[in-house]
Amino acid sequence: xxxxxxxxxxxxxxxxxxxxxxxxxxxxxxxxxxxxxxxxxxxxxxxxxxxxxxxxxxxxxxxxxxxxxxxxxxxxxxxxxxxxxxxxxxxxxxxxxxxxxxxxxxxxxxxxxxxxxxxxxxxxxxxxxxxxxxxxxxxxxxxxxxxxxxxxxxxxxxxxxxxxxxxxxxxxxxxxxxxxxxxxxxxxxxxxxxxxxxxxxxxxxxxxxxxxxxxxxxxxxxxxxxxxxxxxxxxxxxxxxxxxxxxxxxxxxxxxxxxxxxxxxxxxxxxxxxxxxxxxxxxxxxxxxxxxxxxxxxxxxxxxxxxxxxxxxxxxxxxxxxxxxxxxxxxxxxxxxxxxxxxxxxxxxxxxxxxxxxxxxxxxxxxxxxxxxxxxxxxxxxxxxxxxxxxxxxxxxxxxxxxxxxxxxxxxxxxxxxxxxxxxxxxxxxxxxxxxxxxxxxxxxxxxxxxxxxxxxxxxxxxxxxxxxxxxxxxxxxxxxxxxxxxxxxxxxxxxxxxxxxxxxxxxxxxxxxxxxxxxxxxxxxxxxxxxxxxxxxxxxxxxxxxxxxxxxxxxxxxxxxxxxxxxxxxxxxxxxxxxxxxxxxxxxxxxxxxxxxxxxxxxxxxxxxxxxxxxxxxxxxxxxxxxxxxxxxxxxxxxxxxxxxxxxxxxxxxxxxxxxxxxxxxxxxxxxxxxxxxxxxxxxxxxxxxxxxxxxx
Amino acid sequence: xxxxxxxxxxxxxxxxxxxxxxxxxxxxxxxxxxxxxxxxxxxxxxxxxxxxxxxxxxxxxxxxxxxxxxxxxxxxxxxxxxxxxxxxxxxxxxxxxxxxxxxxxxxxxxxxxxxxxxxxxxxxxxxxxxxxxxxxxxxxxxxxxxxxxxxxxxxxxxxxxxxxxxxxxxxxxxxxxxxxxxxxxxxxxxxxxxxxxxxxxxxxxxxx
Numbered sequence: 001x002x003x004x005x006x007x008x009x010x011x012x013x014x015x016x017x018x019x020x021x022x023x024x025x026x027x028x029x030x031x032x033x034x035x036x037x038x039x040x041x042x043x044x045x046x047x048x049x050x051x052x053x054x055x056x057x058x059x060x061x062x063x064x065x066x067x068x069x070x071x072x073x074x075x076x077x078x079x080x081x082x083x084x085x086x087x088x089x090x091x092x093x094x095x096x097x098x099x100x101x102x103x104x105x106x107x108x109x110x111x112x113x114x115x116x117x118x119x120x121x122x123x124x125x126x127x128x129x130x131x132x133x134x135x136x137x138x139x140x141x142x143x144x145x146x147x148x149x150x151x152x153x154x155x156x157x158x159x160x161x162x163x164x165x166x167x168x169x170x171x172x173x174x175x176x177x178x179x180x181x182x183x184x185x186x187x188x189x190x191x192x193x194x195x196x197x198x199x200x201x202x203x204x205x206x207x208x209x210x211x212x213x214x215x216x217x218x219x220x221x222x223x224x225x226x227x228x229x230x231x232x233x234x235x236x237x238x239x240x241x242x243x244x245x246x247x248x249x250x251x252x253x254x255x256x257x258x259x260x261x262x263x264x265x266x267x268x269x270x271x272x273x274x275x276x277x278x279x280x281x282x283x284x285x286x287x288x289x290x291x292x293x294x295x296x297x298x299x300x301x302x303x304x305x306x307x308x309x310x311x312x313x314x315x316x317x318x319x320x321x322x323x324x325x326x327x328x329x330x331x332x333x334x335x336x337x338x339x340x341x342x343x344x345x346x347x348x349x350x351x352x353x354x355x356x357x358x359x360x361x362x363x364x365x366x367x368x369x370x371x372x373x374x375x376x377x378x379x380x381x382x383x384x385x386x387x388x389x390x391x392x393x394x395x396x397x398x399x400x401x402x403x404x405x406x407x408x409x410x411x412x413x414x415x416x417x418x419x420x421x422x423x424x425x426x427x428x429x430x431x432x433x434x435x436x437x438x439x440x441x442x443x444x445x446x447x448x449x450x451x452x453x454x455x456x457x458x459x460x461x462x463x464x465x466x467x468x469x470x471x472x473x474x475x476x477x478x479x480x481x482x483x484x485x486x487x488x489x490x491x492x493x494x495x496x497x498x499x500x501x502x503x504x505x506x507x508x509x510x511x512x513x514x515x516x517x518x519x520x521x522x523x524x525x526x527x528x529x530x531x532x533x534x535x536x537x538x539x540x541x542x543x544x545x546x547x548x549x550x551x552x553x554x555x556x557x558x559x560x561x562x563x564x565x566x567x568x569x570x571x572x573x574x575x576x577x578x579x580x581x582x583x584x585x586x587x588x589x590x591x592x593x594x595x596x597x598x599x600x601x602x603x604x605x606x607x608x609x610x611x612x613x614x615x616x617x618x619x620x621x622x623x624x625x626x627x628x629x630x631x632x633x634x635x636x637x638x639x640x641x642x643x644x645x646x647x648x649x650x651x652x653x654x655x656x657x658x659x660x661x662x663x664x665x666x667x668x669x670x671x672x673x674x675x676x677x678x679x680x681x682x683x684x685x686x687x688x689x690x691x692x693x694x695x696x697x698x
Numbered sequence: 699x700x701x702x703x704x705x706x707x708x709x710x711x712x713x714x715x716x717x718x719x720x721x722x723x724x725x726x727x728x729x730x731x732x733x734x735x736x737x738x739x740x741x742x743x744x745x746x747x748x749x750x751x752x753x754x755x756x757x758x759x760x761x762x763x764x765x766x767x768x769x770x771x772x773x774x775x776x777x778x779x780x781x782x783x784x785x786x787x788x789x790x791x792x793x794x795x796x797x798x799x800x801x802x803x804x805x806x807x808x809x810x811x812x813x814x815x816x817x818x819x820x821x822x823x824x825x826x827x828x829x830x831x832x833x834x835x836x837x838x839x840x841x842x843x844x845x846x847x848x849x850x851x852x853x854x855x856x857x858x859x860x861x862x863x864x865x866x867x868x869x870x871x872x873x874x875x876x877x878x879x880x881x882x883x884x885x886x887x888x889x890x891x892x893x894x895x896x897x898x899x900x901x902x903x904x905x906x
Contacts, residue, residue, distance in 0.1 A: 246789040551906050564903070571899070575892050579792075582888060586881050587788040589833050594881035 028057050031078045037071040054265035055298030062324045063297040069156050069324060073130075077154040080132050087113065087128045087159040089166035096125070099144045102168035103175060106348045110137055111163045115147065124149035130157035158327065161349060165330060173334040176344035180444040186506055187460055189450040189499045192622045194506050220557050228562070228569050231536050234529025235573040237522065238415065242580050245418030246587075253472050254371040254378075262370055264296050270369050271352030271437065275305040275342040276360050278627070280316035285361055287322055292366045301352050302326045305342040308333040336623040340446030340453035347437070347445050356434040361478045363393060364432060368473040372434040375471045384439040384466035385458065388432040389413060392479035395590060400486055401479035402596045403603040408479075409584035412470075415526075420470045424522035425462035425515065427455035427500070432475040439466065449623050450503070452496020459504055459523060463514050483606070485629050490610035492626040494531050495618050501528040533573065534611035537604065540570040574601045736785035745777050764804060771801040775812075779819050779886070786828035791882065794819075795889035802893040809894045813887055820883035824874050 029047060032038040038046070038061060046060045053060070058076060061067045067075075070086075077084035093114040105111055110129035118124045125141050133152035141150045164172065181188035193201075211219030274286060290302065304322070306314050308330055317328055329349055331342045343357060354373065358364060365371075368388055375386045389412035395405035412429065419426045433454060443461060446453040458468050480486040504511055504523065512520050543566050546553050554563050581597035617624060749770050756766045774797035781790035798812045823829055 243792075246792060547903075567903075571896060579888055579892075582881075582884055583788060583792055586791070586885050589878075591875065591877035591881040594877075594884055597884070 028075055028079050031075040032061065032067060032071070035071070035075060035078075037067045037075070042066050049298070052264055053267075053296045053298055055296060059298040063300075065323060069158060073154060073156045076132075080154060082133050083153040085113075085128055085153040085155050087111065087155045087163050089163045092163055092167045094167060096145070097167050100140075102164055102171045103348050104140075105160070105168070106164055106172075107351070108137070109157050109160050109351075110152075111160050111167070112141060112145075113153075115145075116151075118149060118151070122149060123147050124151050126150075127152045128155040128160065128163075129153070130155060130160045161327070161329070164349075165332065169332045172345055172348060173332045175348065176331075176341050176445075177334055177336070177448050179344070180447050181449065183444060187444070187447070187463075187503060189447055189456070189503050189622075192499070192618065193502060197502060197506070217557060221559065221562065224558060224562055224566065227532075227536050227539070228566055230529065230532055231540070231573065232569050234525050234533050235569075235576055237525040237529060239576045239580070241418035241422060241424070241522070241526065242410065242414040243418070244421050245414035245416070246583060248417050248421055253470065254374045256367075258374050259294075259367050259370045262374070264299075267296060267299050267370075267373065268353035269299045269301060269351060270295060270373075271301045271303060271346075271350040271355040273303050273305060273343055273346040273350070273355060273357045274360055275339050275346070275357070276313055276317075277307050277337075277339075277342070278310055278313060279360055280310075280312040287320065287326070289361065289363045290358070293364065293369055294366045295369045297323075297325055300325050301350070303346045303349060304328045305346045306330050307337065307342065336448055336625065338448045338451065338453070338623070338625045340450070341448035343453075344445040344448065347440065350437055352437060354434055355437045355440065357431050358475065359431050359477060362431055363476040364388065365473045365475070368432070368471075368475065369434075371471050371473045375469060376434075376436065379467065379469050382465065382467045383469055384436055384443065384461045385428060385468045386434045386471045387416060387426060387428055387458075387468060388434070388471050388473045388475055389416070390429050390432060391474050391476055391588065393476040394479050394481065395593060397479065397481050399596070399599075400483060401481050402593050403581075403599065404479040404486070405590065406581040406585050406593055406597055406600070407603070409588045409590070410580040412474075413584050413587055414580060416470050419522070419526075420468075422518075422522070423467075424519055424526075426458045426468040426470070427452075427497075427527060428458040428468065430454055431477070433457075434471075447503075450496055450499050451492045451623070451625055452500060455493075455496060455527065456500045456503065459500055459527065462519060462523075463504065463511060465514070480628060482629075487606065487610045487613065488626040489628040490607060491613040491617065492628075494534065494607070494611045494614035495622070497527050497531050498614060498618050499622065501531075531611050531614065534604070534607040535615065537570075537573075537608045540566055540573075541605075543567070544570055574604075577601065577604060736781055736787050736790075738781075738787065741777065741781055745774060748773055767800070768804055771797045771804070775801065775815070779815070782882075782886070783819050783822040783826050784828055786826070786832040788885070791885040792889075795886050798886070799889035799893035802890045803897070806894060806897055809890055812890050816883055816886035816890075819886055820879045823882040824876070824879040829875075829878060 029038065029043040033040060033043055042061070042064075046057055046064070046066070049055075049060045050057045055063075058072050062069065062072055074084055091113060092111065096112050096115060100112055109131055110127055113126040113128050115123050115125055125145055125147050127137055127141060127150060129137060129152050133154070137152060138150040142148055178190075181190040185191070208219065208223065211222070272290065276286075286302075286304070293300070302322075302325055304317055304326055306317060306328060314328070314330065322328075327349070329346055331345045334341070347355065354369075354376070356369070356372070365388075372386045372388065376383055379386070391408055391412065392401060392405045394401055396402065416426055416429075443457065443464065443466070447456050447460075450456040461468055480489055501524070505528075508520075511523075515523070543554060543563065547563060547567065577600045578597050581600050582594055585591070585594040585597055617626075752769055752773065753766050756769075775794050778790040778794035778797065781787050782794055795816075798816070801808050801812060
């Protein structure tokens with residue numbers, strides 16, 4: 001189909017019929033039936049669902065697994081009166097491609113292919129689109145190339161994505177890694193320390209050394225006093241925030257009645273990002289875990305973000321034969337190889353109005369998407385993110401999982417709730433953060449240089465005048481059950497907190513002006529105070545040990561009152577930690593865990609070990625992403641995934657799927673479709689269709 | 699036939715009939731149970747009013763601050779202890795415990811009676827229907843039925859008769875939980891114990 005330049009453009013009859021980017025449902029249904037890929041009964045059912053849910057007919061039949069993507073696009077091309085082409089990335093003219101930004105093409109799902117001569121010998125740009133050919137595309141092409149004639153052919157959205165990942169690979173990676181650092185360097189952790197921070201640290205160090213030489217007693221007094229004051233403030237702040245959170249435990253942000261009142265037709269498209277790396281064993285669980293989500297499948301888009309250098313996970317994902325709502329996005333290799341980098345690539349391809357991140361082993365509450373949507377609607381236009389609570393399904397696996405669960409219960413049920421009520425900046429948790437997609441893009445996405453990109457994003461959103469809220473829904477995750485693995489994970493989190501503090505205190509006055517004094521104090525004491533507490537704890541314990549074993553041994557160096565204050569600080573801090581864990585375990589009705597709260601001081605000493613590791617890494621390897629191994633829990637029934645040596649991927653049987661709301665009904669054909677589209681070598685890609693449209697022949 | 703305990707975990711080797719009964723019980727709880735709604739604002743206002751009156755009266759009669767605070771703490775302990783026990787509001791336990799700690803600071807000898815009271819309240823939590831209701835509600839809302847349970851229930855058109863409250867055979871008194879009692883005791887007793895320990899520790903450090 002030709003759609004010419006704006007001034008000369010005349011929408012084709014097909015365009016007028018289709019209305020927007022979607023085909024007229026009756027027409028598409030008829031075509032699919034005529035082509036023999038859909039029965040009359042299926043069409044009637046699909047039309048009813050289309051009416052009920054408000055999703056395009058194509059999405060309905062695709063989500064139900066009644067047609068393959070290829071069959072659907074053959075039908076759509078017929079409805080739109082355009083040629084169908086399967087795009088091979090090698091056919092894309094790279095010089096032409098450079099004129100178009102990848103992010104725009106990913107959002108609008110079309111790619112320019114080449115410049116050719118039309119029947120009159122005039123140059124025309126050939127464009128492959130996964131939507132209805134439109135004057136808008138023609139307009140953009142003319143603006144960027146100066147060539148007034150545009151021919152639009154139809155291709156699948158997966159072909160568009162594959163072309164983007166291949167041809168625009170460098171740009172996608174560059175944007176994912178450097179967009180924030182280039183656009184707003186002050187907000188990126190790509191620079192660990194700025195020179196005023198270095199100067200301040202050096203000055204502090206020199207002053208301490210000089211003071212110790214000239215007046216050791218006074219210097220020790222100042223040092224210990226400052227640490228104690230900071231720890232007391234940090235613990236006090238956490239206690240205050242959590243107490244406010246406990247006071248709101250009976251408040252439901254979103255009620256079941258509000259969820260029940262939602263109509264499917266008013267639901268927007270929701271994108272779920274699932275970054276996975278070296279976790280082949282648990283990819284098969286993903287669909288089972290997300291299957292319970294109460295959201296129309298036709299309006300769900302799941303992007304499985306895999307890394308290029310992780311063929312085992314890719315093979316496992318393909319072998320799992322996910323349904324068509326799952327798109328596998330292979331993230332090109334680059335450094336730093338972090339989760340936020342993968343999420344940024346996923347964000348470029350996201351088409352949902354809202355986007356959420358889950359880990360592959362996550363088990364969100366069924367109504368979480370609906371509750372989040374309602375929370376957004378109630379929260380106002382400045383609400384950029386809704387954070388659901390996280391908790392663990394394998395809490396009783398060992399002592400560490402018990403302690404971890406108590407800590408998470410306290411953090412998500414009380415501390416975040418308190419931050420929300422006090423309108424303080426909320427550091428987001430690792431997953432289950434729901435965003436308005438457009439606002440997230442405006443914010444610059446995640447910072448790939450920050451190893452707690454989620455916490456950073458929450459603070460950045462607040463600094464830009466947006467708001468983050470919590471919602472009364474829970475996602476169950478797998479608690480880390482091995483101490484070494486736990487320390488790796490925790491050291492990354494603490495290092496990320498340190499990075500976040502360093503980033504957002506580069507311009508303290510600017511931060512103060514933008515978020516206000518209360519929020520600045522809350523941020524400094526909670527995010528900055530947390531690593532400080534962990535770093536200071538061993539020293540306070542050491543003072544306690546010395547004072548118990550050798551009474552009065554510290555008094556020559558420190559005044560008696562300061563020693564007592566230090567011990568009181570330790571006692572109060574541990575009391576707060578124990579009690580918050582105790583209360584949180586009780587609130588979650590995990591009564592069996594509650595007595596373990598008494599062991600919290602020991603658990604928090606592990607944090608101190610992790611914090612010193614984090615501090616060391618911040619200095620020597622700031623961007624290193626300590627990978628947490630998932631899938632260790634015996635609660636995860638990992639399916640056997642055929643290895644790559646078991647035979648061609650296309651011949652592997654699809655594993656048995658659970659029958660649930662969002663039924664996983666992938667067929668072998670769909671699996672082949674996935675393989676063909678993800679792996680260009682699996683099935684030969686046919687060349688673009690010859691130029692045979694009636695218009696062109698004329 | 700006794701209905702399955704919906705709050706218990708279904709045995710892996712349960713028969714289809716047991717699975718169906720279990721699923722049915724959980725469905726009933728999910729639809730019929732709601733957490734008790736305690737008007738916390740009223741509770742707080744009433745406490746504030748009582749404390750205010752008590753403080754004014756005692757101060758007017760020239761009593762010491764100790765004498766003013768003592769009954770105040772007692773009022774708070776009783777009020778929030780009852781809300782915790784009967785209303786199933788966790789944070790009320792925090793408030794009751796904090797008030798008990800205040801009482802221990804005033805009267806260190808009150809520790810043992812307070813622990814006894816905490817134990818009684820904890821035992822009350824073991825039989826108070828509010829906790830079973832809130833547990834059922836929470837379990838149903840935050841831990842969805844498994845696919846097998848849903849399928850088992852779907853085979854029979856289940857109509858929930860709300861007028862009957864807890865359905866046949868499902869009695870709340872069956873849901874006594876010892877772990878709940880122990881946990882409740884810890885919530886109530888932690889503050890006074892910590893306060894008593896702090897007093898003892900300070901005293902011990904000074905006497906060394």
